[in-house]
Amino acid sequence: MSTRLDITLTVNGERVSRSVEARRHLVDFLRLDLGLTGSHAGCEHGVCGACTVRVDDEIVRGCLVLAASLDGATVTTIEGLSDTGEVADLQDAFVARNAAQCGFCSPGMVMAAADILRHHPDASREEIREHLSGNYCRCTGYQAIVDAVEQTLAARRGGA
Amino acid sequence: MNDLTPTAIGLSREDLPNSYIGRAVSRPNVPKLVQGRATYTDDIVLPRMLHAAFLRSPYAHARILGVDTAAALRVPGVLRVFTGADLAAVCDPWVAVLAHLKGMKSAPQHALPLDRATWQGEPLVAVVADSRAAAEDGVAALEVRFEPLPAQTDMATALDPGAVVIHPELGDNLTFQRSAVRGDVDAVFATAHKVVEARFATGRHTGVTLEPRSILADYSRADGTLTVHLSTQAPHMIQGVLAQQLRMEDGRVRVICRDVGGSFGIKVHVYPDEVAVAAIARILGRPVKFIADRFESFASDIHARDHQITGRIAVDAEGRILGFDIDDLTGIGPYSVYPRTSAVEGNQVVNLCGGPYDFAHYRCTTRVVMQNKVPTCQYRAVGHPIATAVTEGLVDMAAHAIGLDPIEMRRRNLVRDDAYPFTSPAGMVFEGLSHHAALAKLLEMVPVDRIRADQAAQREKGVHRGLGIAAFIELTNPSPFMYGIGGARISAQDGATVRMDPDGSVVVASGVTEQGQGTETILAQIVAHGLGVAVERVRVVTGDTQNTPYGGGTWACRGAGIGGEAALQAAIALKRQLLQVAGAMLQAAPQTLDIVLGEVVDKAGGAARISLGEIGRIAYFRGDTLPPDLPREFVQTRHFSTKEYPFAFTNGLQACWVEVDTATGMVRVLEHWCVEDCGRVINPLLVDEQIRGGIVQGLGGALYEHCLYDEAGNLLTTTMADYLVPMAAEMPDISIGHVETPTGESLLGAKGVGEAGTAGAPAALMNAINDALRPLGAVVTEQPFTPARILRALGSI
Numbered sequence: 001m002s003t004r005l006d007i008t009l010t011v012n013g014e015r016v017s018r019s020v021e022a023r024r025h026l027v028d029f030l031r032l033d034l035g036l037t038g039s040h041a042g043c044e045h046g047v048c049g050a051c052t053v054r055v056d057d058e059i060v061r062g063c064l065v066l067a068a069s070l071d072g073a074t075v076t077t078i079e080g081l082s083d084t085g086e087v088a089d090l091q092d093a094f095v096a097r098n099a100a101q102c103g104f105c106s107p108g109m110v111m112a113a114a115d116i117l118r119h120h121p122d123a124s125r126e127e128i129r130e131h132l133s134g135n136y137c138r139c140t141g142y143q144a145i146v147d148a149v150e151q152t153l154a155a156r157r158g159g160a
Numbered sequence: 161m162n163d164l165t166p167t168a169i170g171l172s173r174e175d176l177p178n179s180y181i182g183r184a185v186s187r188p189n190v191p192k193l194v195q196g197r198a199t200y201t202d203d204i205v206l207p208r209m210l211h212a213a214f215l216r217s218p219y220a221h222a223r224i225l226g227v228d229t230a231a232a233l234r235v236p237g238v239l240r241v242f243t244g245a246d247l248a249a250v251c252d253p254w255v256a257v258l259a260h261l262k263g264m265k266s267a268p269q270h271a272l273p274l275d276r277a278t279w280q281g282e283p284l285v286a287v288v289a290d291s292r293a294a295a296e297d298g299v300a301a302l303e304v305r306f307e308p309l310p311a312q313t314d315m316a317t318a319l320d321p322g323a324v325v326i327h328p329e330l331g332d333n334l335t336f337q338r339s340a341v342r343g344d345v346d347a348v349f350a351t352a353h354k355v356v357e358a359r360f361a362t363g364r365h366t367g368v369t370l371e372p373r374s375i376l377a378d379y380s381r382a383d384g385t386l387t388v389h390l391s392t393q394a395p396h397m398i399q400g401v402l403a404q405q406l407r408m409e410d411g412r413v414r415v416i417c418r419d420v421g422g423s424f425g426i427k428v429h430v431y432p433d434e435v436a437v438a439a440i441a442r443i444l445g446r447p448v449k450f451i452a453d454r455f456e457s458f459a460s461d462i463h464a465r466d467h468q469i470t471g472r473i474a475v476d477a478e479g480r481i482l483g484f485d486i487d488d489l490t491g492i493g494p495y496s497v498y499p500r501t502s503a504v505e506g507n508q509v510v511n512l513c514g515g516p517y518d519f520a521h522y523r524c525t526t527r528v529v530m531q532n533k534v535p536t537c538q539y540r541a542v543g544h545p546i547a548t549a550v551t552e553g554l555v556d557m558a559a560h561a562i563g564l565d566p567i568e569m570r571r572r573n574l575v576r577d578d579a580y581p582f583t584s585p586a587g588m589v590f591e592g593l594s595h596h597a598a599l600a601k602l603l604e605m606v607p608v609d610r611i612r613a614d615q616a617a618q619r620e621k622g623v624h625r626g627l628g629i630a631a632f633i634e635l636t637n638p639s640p641f642m643y644g645i646g647g648a649r650i651s652a653q654d655g656a657t658v659r660m661d662p663d664g665s666v667v668v669a670s671g672v673t674e675q676g677q678g679t680e681t682i683l684a685q686i687v688a689h690g691l692g693v694a695v696e697r698v699r700v701v702t703g704d705t706q707n708t709p710y711g712g713g714t715w716a717c718r719g720a721g722i723g724g725e726a727a728l729q730a731a732i733a734l735k736r737q738l739l740q741v742a743g744a745m746l747q748a749a750p751q752t753l754d755i756v757l758g759e760v761v762d763k764a765g766g767a768a769r770i771s772l773g774e775i776g777r778i779a780y781f782r783g784d785t786l787p788p789d790l791p792r793e794f795v796q797t798r799h800f801s802t803k804e805y806p807f808a809f810t811n812g813l814q815a816c817w818v819e820v821d822t823a824t825g826m827v828r829v830l831e832h833w834c835v836e837d838c839g840r841v842i843n844p845l846l847v848d849e850q851i852r853g854g855i856v857q858g859l860g861g862a863l864y865e866h867c868l869y870d871e872a873g874n875l876l877t878t879t880m881a882d883y884l885v886p887m888a889a890e891m892p893d894i895s896i897g898h899v900e901t902p903t904g905e906s907l908l909g910a911k912g913v914g915e916a917g918t919a920g921a922p923a924a925l926m927n928a929i930n931d932a933l934r935p936l937g938a939v940v941t942e943q944p945f946t947p948a949r950i951l952r953a954l955g956s957i
Binding site: 040 | 192367420890
């Protein structure tokens with residue numbers, strides 16, 4: 001229980017060194033050790049997607065990754081993603097389309113949607129729905145979120 | 161005040177430049193949400209904060225013989241362990257009954273039980289430590305000795321002679337029973353042209369708010385105040401409850417509610433673990449945080465909708481509905497939930513069955529019984545999805561039985577649009593509904609002919625598609641008749657304070673709360689309209705009992721209709737005050753002036769005279785230049801509650817188009833439509849998304865969601881891999897249409913809309929599935945409509 005490990009990693013472009021308990025998962029590490037509260041713990045068993053963050057260019061479930069395994073890794077959270085402006089257009093589309101209600105899923109949803117923008121620029125509406133199916137939203141019914149992603153993809157392709 | 165009419169305040173001229181009512185204003189709250197910069201309760205960290213974790217009952221029913229805390233107290237980081245007796249020293253138990261629900265009974269419930277566990281998942285012992293992880297280690301080290309007792313899990317046998325009586329002092333497990341009777345049901349059913357009978361069941365499900373229940377309580381020994389950060393819908397109600405249970409004055413308890421990660425009724429109840437945390441903070445004089453994990457959410461958030469219903473409908477040869485005869489049974493867990501009680505859902509079934517229709521003979525009985533499962537209480541659309549599924553299921557079956565098209569069946573029976581005010585056989589009074597206009601609108605949206613042609617063509621290929629329709633009514637804008645008359649300290653009124661600051665910007669403080677539906681946005685729109693300022697200059701404060709007028713909060717669809725009207729009245733009062741001061745400054749009669757986009761203008765001609773910022777500067781900093789007796793109250797508060805009608809009912813229809821895979825039993829929703837009449841629409845962008853979200857929640861409950869128990873009362877669905885919720889890929893695009901029948905109870909004319917989607921979706925889905933299955937001779941009436949149930953109906957398994 002009390003086994004601790006020293007890790008050094010890059011979070012949102014900043015180098016951080018911490019001693020972490022072996023059992024500490026990434027989302028607790030971000031929230032409790034670094035004060036990055038944008039990532040949310042929704043289920044802590046890898047289903048809801050509220051803790052989605054980017055590790056070394058791939059999105060992962062922050063609740064299924066142990067912080068101790070991330071020595072040398074590069075982590076991007078919703079705070080970092082927002083600060084770089086990488087998805088400012090997507091976030092604007094979320095605002096315009098009212099694609100967030102309570103917002104607890106929104107950071108994870110934006111992280112997952114950013115993954116579509118990077119890796120699947122030609123995704124269809126059905127593919128967007130499929131890709132976002134690891135992210136639970138209880139409020140919106142999903143349609144506005146799918147619309148926002150679809151509009152952003154179209155705009156980036158120069159079609160809107 | 162007598163000249164105030166909706167027309168006089170510009171609500172019939174929605175295209176005025178300074179009108180925000182009816183406009184799709186985007187929510188200023190969204191940027192922080194999508195940037196991860198919101199502040200939920202778990203994001204708040206206080207100095208010397210402790211964390212609580214709970215040992216929860218592993219048994220549905222057991223006597224607690226002893227708690228050995230020694231090993232737990234040796235866990236590094238653990239400070240204290242609290243049992244029921246420890247907390248009872250500072251915290252009184254509660255009993256959840258309402259006086260107007262005659263004969264209702266329940267037992268006293270403590271923050272932590274004294275000697276007996278009555279459902280699996282009930283919090284029994286609290287461990288407090290310097291981290292949540294250490295607190296959980298402490299819980300694991302607790303040694304509690306139990307004597308397992310027989311559990312009453314089946315609602316159907318809860319009233320039998322051999323039942324386990326959960327609270328022996330109550331005599332039996334019957335919490336509440338009520339019948340509504342009108343006309344001569346037995347005679348009509350004996351002689352009717354056609355009587356159709358069916359059994360329905362709705363599955364026990366729960367809200368699954370993505371943000372779990374969250375509380376951070378802090379007690380100051382210096383001034384005797386308890387400050388509670390809570391994810392809640394009703395800050396003032398909780399303030400009163402905590403004050404009462406902890407023997408404090410209301411004013412010594414402050415409830416602060418920052419961003420809330422979903423509520424849906426889940427967060428409007430009193431939970432024993434949350435009260436325990438407040439009591440522990442009171443004892444320790446330190447901040448104590450508790451955030452439910454997902455297991456705890458499934459095992460201790462309220463459940464709902466666990467009903468078994470037998471229903472009959474009688475019709476004449478032309479398809480006119482003669483009567484409904486309904487018998488409802490529901491199991492609510494071992495305690496009625498405080499302070500709303502767990503009898504209201506069954507009571508609503510009695511109030512709402514047959515609601516959209518004009519018929520004369522009605523009998524509906526609900527029996528509400530206790531069982532050793534998670535307590536149930538009000539969850540989004542309370543009773544409506546049950547009543548609508550039973551009503552619309554029976555109406556469809558009757559139409560089929562006499563060979564009438566289901567749409568024509570409804571056209572013949574829906575209450576006429578010119579029949580209002582109208583009192584339903586259940587005794588509900590409707591001020592003004594629009595069933596036929598809504599049906600006409602729905603038929604403009606749903607391509608029925610094309611769908612029927614496709615359905616026939618697909619059947620040739622062995623593909624089974626179906627179209628279902630459901631009419632519904634929804635209870636919104638509740639008056640004190642909902643809870644207040646029963647003795648509950650649940651406020652039906654709400655207040656708003658509107659203040660102009662020196663620079664001409666405006667702050668609104670409201671007793672209603674924001675959980676993502678857009679309350680703060682519509683309040684800003686309403687005040688911007690009522691006062692005559694740009695919406696960007698209006699800031700809204702909610703969720704703080706110390707800084708907002710007393711109000712009921714957000715439940716039963718009252719934010720816009722009640723809180724919105726209070727804000728409108730306060731804005732109008734402030735405008736009148738500002739124009740009086742402007743008149744004195746400009747030497748003009750106030751009634752010749754108006755305020756448009758933050759400028760005082762001449763009503764005639766519209767010439768700008770003075771800005772609100774300049775009025776603010778003079779009044780706040782150079783008051784010496786104004787006439788000494790001129791009032792300058794740039795802060796106005798108004799409170800509002802409905803007076804004429806106990807509730808503002810809304811109405812609507814939904815249609816659902818599905819494909820059923822008869823080999824696998826899987827249902828795919830292809831398309832869904834809803835027409836809704838929520839009175840005046842303040843922000844169509846927000847209203848449409850409220851309805852869509854509600855529909856998806858209704859579809860989830862009808863397709864996937866189910867809290868499953870074994871016979872011993874063990875909850876089997878405690879992860880999101882077991883309790884399935886709708887995800888993006890399963891859900892269809894949803895089309896929304898509106899009819900607007902404003903309520904005359906208020907200037908604003910708004911009714912509620914948050915529960916309409918959930919009220920009607922399960923019924924429309926059920927009728928669609930049965931339309932698809934009809935050629936195969938199969939019918940499903942038990943929710944959720946899982947593949948297994950559909951295959952069983954088809955005789956495949």
